[in-house]
Each structure stands twice: as structure tokens, then as C-alpha cells.
Amino acid sequence: MPDRTAARTRQAPTADSPDRIRNVVLVGASASGKTTLAESLAFASGAIGRAGRVVDGTTVSDYEEIEQQHRRSVQLAVLPLEWNGIKINLIDTPGHPDFDAELRAGLHAADAAVFVVSATDPITAATRALWRECNDENLPRAIVVSKLDIARHSYDEMLTECHDAFGLGPDTVRALFYPVYDGDRPVGSMGLLTGRSFGEPGPCPVSxxxxxxxxxxxxxxxxxxxxxFIAGEQLDTASLQDGLTREILSCTLHPTVPATEAGVGAVELLELITTGFPDPTHRRGTGPACDPDAPLAAQVVRVTGDSYVGRISLVRIYAGTLRPDVTVALTGGDRDTRERVPALTGPFGKQQRPVGEAVAGDLVCVSKLATAQPGDTLSDPDHPVHLDPWPMPAPLLPIAIEAHTRTDDDKLSQALSRLAAEDPAVRVEQNPDTNQVVLWCTGEAHAELVLDRLRTRHGVNVDTVEHRVPMRETFGAPAKGHGRLVKQSGGHGQYAVCDVEVEPLPVGSGVVFAERVVGGAVPRQFIPSVEKGVYAQAVKGVSTGYPLVDVQVTLVDGKAHSVDSSDAAFQAAAGLALRDAASHSAIRVLEPVAAVRITLPEEYLGAVLGDLSTRRGRVLGTESPEPGIALLRAEVPELELNRYPIDLRALTQGTADFARGYLRHEPMPDALAAQFTGENTGNGRS
Incomplete structure (x- = not known):
């Protein structure tokens, strides 16, 4: 085993060819033990001096303040390790569903996955769904059974549960290592393929x-x-190891490793990764060949901010070799720029260790790429390429904010711009209808993180306020209105009289102005003034404080004064006439309705349908795009969707995908509309 004290002087691990690299992502439910396993692997490989700490005292993976407070990972962390001359880029991902964007980035950057399942808890529906997704993508996988030292289930029971939960055949999940016990406590393991013992000696209950x-x-x-094998020949370990590697690569076998919080399983997993997992030359999908001598083709995995260095981009290199002081083409969305790469570093917690160059297949950090965003492509300017970004989860939970002080307000815009660039899972909206700044997040935990980063990373304090849905109002029946403005206070006065007729129009018609004035009752030069006044009043509303829509306002009569009439007077009289007409008609409150698509396991369909009925949802239909999966389409008032991402996750154990889009405004039921009379003071509902 390597000397762990060597970490005090060691530089970042490097690799000079793709076959000396392994990119492995740790996935699993929250609190399953991924970060503990990552720290055990770093300790076993000699990358850290004592379990859980790098040499400067910073925790390995969870180094943000909010991670330390809640003992929960909120972002992916890359730990470059070295074992038997192989560089391992270990990608630790959050298990909380709010941080699915970090998980997606980690899966995209990896060539194999280790599923961490806890022996103290059942395998979650979200973990089962993620396994099916990795299976569809042909991503090689292994399983680590964690917390065996505090287990409620035995190792054998967990293997059976994995078979059942992941829907696998009897030969698909196989124990590659078996725990060795001292009484009831696992103290080591035995390699079934090699017969090699790891950890303390003890009885191994395996035949x-x-x-x-x-x-x-x-x-x-x-x-x-x-x-x-059939001939009874004793197969040599090398042949079996080659066969195991082929089985893992073809996803026909998923080896399992027992693990404890005391470090059992760490060396075993390092051996499995370096001898059985694929190197980057076996990358799935299409794209450039993994050749260090080819033109550069790389992709930004994530972007973080550092108070000293600035923007730091984690980059996966697919082809070519990336070196400092070169200019690269950076493309993404509608952006196509040229930027210089100032320096390369290897990430390790908060540390950034210098790297001379990074070859195809490796992960490396690049500082100060001003326009880089996750999913962007870096390539040779003379040989530009475009790599498709991975799908990102849509942020669907609205959080309305206001700056805490005037000083915070001055810094808010720039801070939000930086925040959105660093976190692709947050969307910043300046809603023109409600004049609110809205942060669209993936859930409550993500919202807490976003607000914490605004405060700690960008120095801006904000207050959360009730999120308002953009309502509208319209006339329920035709009405007539009279507006009279007469002011005489010495000198030039104001005089204008308008008579209007208002009638409702079909949904989506907006506000239409017409005139039927005869005999010059309103001089022609003031009719545009009346029209302007009607539109201005419609924007402010006539009863509830929401904009007036879907009406035709017709000017039918009026009066003018040869001296005191003016453009301003007729604008004001037009607004008075429209408000007077509203007092003689029932005003209907219009609420926005969203088109909703939900993809979920069929076992949760009944619960979701029942919940939608309590939200005044109208189900348009369901279908089954694949066995066991339901696709539900519905129309739901947006007022009922403010907390729906949270409630849907609870109903389906985090297995449902939800999409929404504005459809139309339609009248709200009278019983609910009654609460919106008077000036608009907010309409958020939980």
C-alpha cells in the first residue's frame, strides 16, 4: 500500500495516455455513504493524510459552508487518485434529488459508475430509476454495499435486494469480494476471483x-x-480477470464490493476500478476518437466561482491534449468565442494543484474562462467541433426575492448573472407582469443553496417574498361608462368628457379600441388621446389591480371645451370612463393555466391523479411510452403549481419527471376569485 505521508509533497496525479485513466462516478441515494467511501478511497490511495481531511485541513468533498452545516453534498467533487500507476478521477455526486444537475454532469463525464447502496436502508425508487437509465445508456456499473458495520441487512440479503430492485437476472449481480468478520463486525474481505485477503484476517463465510x-x-x-470451464480446467486468474473486464464493459455483469465506514472495501474497490473498469478509449456514444495527438475536443462539465481565482471550469477532454497558454474555440448555444487557457489545475477539495498538461480522457480545471458554461465545447480553432450538451433538469420551483438593502440592490443584478453562469439548474427571471425577481430552482434544498451562495459567495443579502402569479381581469358582461374631468382653478383648466361602451371578447383578443363618435362631440385630434388613456388604464386594471384583457372599448360620445380640453385631460377621462363601466359589470378574474406533462412509474399514477384533482387539474389523457411507465398530460392552474415540484417528488419518491408551459388565461371560479377583489396585494398559494 502507498505511503500516506507522501501526500504532503505529492503533486496532482497525472496520466500520459488514456489507457492510464479511469473516470468513475459515485452515485446513490442521499446518506448512502458516497462521500465517506470517497474519503476512504482517498485515504487508502495515499491522497490524504488522515481519513476525511486533505493536508490543509479541508474536508475532501463537502467543503462549502452549507455542506458542512447540513452534512449533505450539494455539488459534484472530483478527487484525482493514483493506484498501481493508474490515475482515477473519482467523481462524488450529491444524492439529494434537488441537485440532479450535478449528478447529470457527473454521469456525462464518467466512463463507469459505482452505485452505493446502504445496508441500513431500502434501495430507493429514485436509485432504481437511475439504474434503469444507466442500463439504457450501457454505462458499466459496479455496486458497493455500504455501512455493513451498522447493517440491518446482511451482505447476502443486500445482493438479493439488488437483484430484485434493479430487475436483474441471477448471473448479473455477483459478489467479487466477500466480507471477513470478527464476530459480527466486518474487518476485511476476501477476493473470490483471486483468493486474496484484504484487511484483518478472520473467518469468511463463503463456500x-x-x-x-x-x-x-x-x-x-x-x-x-x-x-x-466445462472441461473442468482450472482457469488462471489473468484469464478470469480479462473475462470480468469484458463482462463489466458489456454490462452483463455487475460486481459487488462490501464496505464499512471504517474503510473496509476501499482497497478492494481501487483494485476493481484499475483492473476491471474501462478506460476512456471505450467511451460510449459517438464523437471524436480518444487520441491525445488529435485536434482538441473537450467539454465544460461544471463552472464554479472562487473568491480569489474567479471562475473555474471543470473540463473533460475527449480528444487531443490541453496545455496552458493556448487559445481555444469556445462554443455553446449561440456563443462562439476565442479564449486563452491561462493555466491548468487538478481539483482536490478546495485545493487546485498545478498540472502541466491534460491528455484525452482526463479531467482538468481551467481558470478564468470568462464565457464558459456547462455543456460548452472547447476545441482547436483550426479544427472546430461541437459536442452535444447533456439534458438538464428544468427548474420548476419559483422563489421570489427582494434585495435586503439598497446596497444589496446595487449588487444584485451582477450577482444573479454570475450565479446563473455557475449553476445551470437555476433560472433567473425578471417577471414583467408582477415586477418580481424570481429564482426558478429544482427544490427547497436547491433554493437554500442558491440563497446561501448569494450571501456567502457574492455578498448579497436578499429576502424571500410571496411569489405572485400573473393574473388578468376582464368584463363578464357588456357595460357603459361615463368619465368626466372638469377642473377650474384659475387660469388654464382641464375639461374632457367621455362615454364608452365595453364588451367582452374571446380569450386572447387583448384590448381593442373603437370609436363611433358623431357630430364632432369629441374633436378628432383628441380621439388618439382617448385611445391612449384606455390602454393605460387597462394596464393598471379597473377592479382587481391586474391588467384588463379581452375587451373592446368603444368611444360613443363626449364633450370638449375650446380652451380647457387637452391630450392629458382626455386620457384621464378615458380612464375614468373605463373604471365607471367596470362598476356596472361583473369583473372576471383570469388565471394562467399551464400545460403539464408528467412521466412516472405506473405504480404512482393513482396518487398523482388524485392529487391533480385537488388542484383543479383537468387530465387530458394518459399513455404508456414503455412498460411500467406512464405519461400523463393535464391542464392545471398555475396558482396550484407553486409547490408542485416538491409535492410530486414526495408522491412518487423522486421518480417522476415534470414539465410545464404556459397555455392560456381563463376565468377563475367565483368562489376563489372573491379573494382577489381590490388592489392586487399578492396571490401566492401553497
Whole structure:
């Protein structure tokens, strides 16, 4: 085992060829033990001097203040490790569903995944769904059974649960290592393939039949190995190891490793990663070949902010070699710029360790790329390429904010711009209808993180306020209105009289102005003034304080004075006439309705349908795009959707995908509309 004290002087691990690199992502439910496992791997590999700490005293993965407070990962962390001459880029991802964007980035950057399942808790529906997704993408996977030292289930029971939860065949999940016990406490493990012991010696309750079963599973996809196995030949370890690697790469076998919080399983997993996991040359999908000598093709995985360095971009290199002091083409969305790469570093917690160059297949950090965003492509300006970004979760939880002080207000715009660039899962909206600044987040935990980063990273304090939905109003029946403005206070006065007729129009018609004035009752030069006054009053509303829409306002009569009439007077009289007409008609409150699409496991369909009915939702239909999955389409008032992402996650254990889009405004039921009489003071509902 490497000398752990060497970490005090070691530079960032490097690799000179793709076959010496492994990119591995740790995934699993929140509190399953991913970060503890990552720290154990860093300790076992000699990257840290004591478990859980890098040499400057910073925790390995969870180094943001909010992560320390809540003991919960909120962002992916890359730990470059070295084992047997192989560089391992270990990507630790959050397990909380609010930070799914970080998980997606980690999956996109990795070539294999380690699913961490806790022996103290059931396998969650979200973990099962993620396994199916990785299976569809043919992402090689292994399973670590964590917390065996405080387990409610035995290792064998957990293997059976993995079989059932992930819907796998009997030969698909196989124990590659088996725990060794001292009483009831796991103190080490035994490699079933090699017979090698790890950790403290002790009894290993596994029979020769278990190894035979593993060897049979490995040989099943290789005719030569199978023939030798059937013939009773003793297969050598090297042949079996090659067969295991092929099985993992083809996703026909998923080895399991036992682990404890005391570090059992760390060395075993390092051995599995370096000898059984694919290197970047086996990358899934299409794209440039993983060749260090090819033109550069790389992609920004995530962007973070540092108070000293500024913007730091984590980059996955797919082809070519990235070096400092070169100019790259940076493309993404409608952006196409040229930027210089000032320096390269390897991430390790808060530390950034200098790196001379990074070859195809590696992960590296680049500082001060001014316009970089997650998903952007970096390429050779003479050989530009475009790499498709990965799908991002839509932020659907609105959080309305206001600056706490005038000083905060002066800094808010720039801080929000930086925040949105660093976190693609947040969307910043300046709503023109409600004049609110709205942060669209993926959930309450994400909203808490966003507000914390505004305060700690960007120095801006904000207050959350009730989120308002943009309502409208319209006339429920035709009405007539009279507006009279007569002011005489010495000198030039104001005089204008308007008579209007208002009638409702179909939804989506807006405000239409017409005139039927005869005999010059309103001089022609003042009719545009009346029209301007009607539109100005419609924007302010006539009863509830919401904009007036879907009406035709017709000027039918009026009076003018040869001296005191003016443009301003007729604008004011037009507004008075419109408000007078409103007092003689029922005013209907219009609420926005959203088109909603929900994809979910069929087992939760009944609960979701029942919940939608309590939200005044109208279900348009359901279909089954694939076995066990339901696609539900509905129309739901937006007033009922403010907290829907949170409630839907609770109803479906985090397995549903939800999309929404504005459809139209339509009349609100009278019983609910009654609360919106008078000036608009807010309409958020929980």
C-alpha cells in the first residue's frame, strides 16, 4: 500500500495516455455513504493524510459552508487518485434529488459508475430509476454495499435486494469480494476471483461454490472460457480477470464490493476500478476518437466561482491534449468565442494543484474562462467541433426575492448573472407582469443553496417574498361608462368628457379600441388621446389591480371645451370612463393555466391523479411510452403549481419527471376569485 505521508509533497496525479485513466462516478441515494467511501478511497490511495481531511485541513468533498452545516453534498467533487500507476478521477455526486444537475454532469463525464447502496436502508425508487437509465445508456456499473458495520441487512440479503430492485437476472449481480468478520463486525474481505485477503484476517463465510458460481458467470459470455470451464480446467486468474473486464464493459455483469465506514472495501474497490473498469478509449456514444495527438475536443462539465481565482471550469477532454497558454474555440448555444487557457489545475477539495498538461480522457480545471458554461465545447480553432450538451433538469420551483438593502440592490443584478453562469439548474427571471425577481430552482434544498451562495459567495443579502402569479381581469358582461374631468382653478383648466361602451371578447383578443363618435362631440385630434388613456388604464386594471384583457372599448360620445380640453385631460377621462363601466359589470378574474406533462412509474399514477384533482387539474389523457411507465398530460392552474415540484417528488419518491408551459388565461371560479377583489396585494398559494 502507498505511503500516506507522501501526500504532503505529492503533486496532482497525472496520466500520459488514456489507457492510464479511469473516470468513475459515485452515485446513490442521499446518506448512502458516497462521500465517506470517497474519503476512504482517498485515504487508502495515499491522497490524504488522515481519513476525511486533505493536508490543509479541508474536508475532501463537502467543503462549502452549507455542506458542512447540513452534512449533505450539494455539488459534484472530483478527487484525482493514483493506484498501481493508474490515475482515477473519482467523481462524488450529491444524492439529494434537488441537485440532479450535478449528478447529470457527473454521469456525462464518467466512463463507469459505482452505485452505493446502504445496508441500513431500502434501495430507493429514485436509485432504481437511475439504474434503469444507466442500463439504457450501457454505462458499466459496479455496486458497493455500504455501512455493513451498522447493517440491518446482511451482505447476502443486500445482493438479493439488488437483484430484485434493479430487475436483474441471477448471473448479473455477483459478489467479487466477500466480507471477513470478527464476530459480527466486518474487518476485511476476501477476493473470490483471486483468493486474496484484504484487511484483518478472520473467518469468511463463503463456500467454494460461490467462487465456482462467479467463474461460471464470467465464462458465460466467452466460448473459450466456457469450454475450459466445462472441461473442468482450472482457469488462471489473468484469464478470469480479462473475462470480468469484458463482462463489466458489456454490462452483463455487475460486481459487488462490501464496505464499512471504517474503510473496509476501499482497497478492494481501487483494485476493481484499475483492473476491471474501462478506460476512456471505450467511451460510449459517438464523437471524436480518444487520441491525445488529435485536434482538441473537450467539454465544460461544471463552472464554479472562487473568491480569489474567479471562475473555474471543470473540463473533460475527449480528444487531443490541453496545455496552458493556448487559445481555444469556445462554443455553446449561440456563443462562439476565442479564449486563452491561462493555466491548468487538478481539483482536490478546495485545493487546485498545478498540472502541466491534460491528455484525452482526463479531467482538468481551467481558470478564468470568462464565457464558459456547462455543456460548452472547447476545441482547436483550426479544427472546430461541437459536442452535444447533456439534458438538464428544468427548474420548476419559483422563489421570489427582494434585495435586503439598497446596497444589496446595487449588487444584485451582477450577482444573479454570475450565479446563473455557475449553476445551470437555476433560472433567473425578471417577471414583467408582477415586477418580481424570481429564482426558478429544482427544490427547497436547491433554493437554500442558491440563497446561501448569494450571501456567502457574492455578498448579497436578499429576502424571500410571496411569489405572485400573473393574473388578468376582464368584463363578464357588456357595460357603459361615463368619465368626466372638469377642473377650474384659475387660469388654464382641464375639461374632457367621455362615454364608452365595453364588451367582452374571446380569450386572447387583448384590448381593442373603437370609436363611433358623431357630430364632432369629441374633436378628432383628441380621439388618439382617448385611445391612449384606455390602454393605460387597462394596464393598471379597473377592479382587481391586474391588467384588463379581452375587451373592446368603444368611444360613443363626449364633450370638449375650446380652451380647457387637452391630450392629458382626455386620457384621464378615458380612464375614468373605463373604471365607471367596470362598476356596472361583473369583473372576471383570469388565471394562467399551464400545460403539464408528467412521466412516472405506473405504480404512482393513482396518487398523482388524485392529487391533480385537488388542484383543479383537468387530465387530458394518459399513455404508456414503455412498460411500467406512464405519461400523463393535464391542464392545471398555475396558482396550484407553486409547490408542485416538491409535492410530486414526495408522491412518487423522486421518480417522476415534470414539465410545464404556459397555455392560456381563463376565468377563475367565483368562489376563489372573491379573494382577489381590490388592489392586487399578492396571490401566492401553497
Amino acid at each position: 467454494d461454490a460461490a467462487r465456482e458460481s462467479l467463474v461460471e458467470a464470467i465464462s458465460g459470455q466467452d466460448d473459450t472460457l466456457m469450454e475450459r
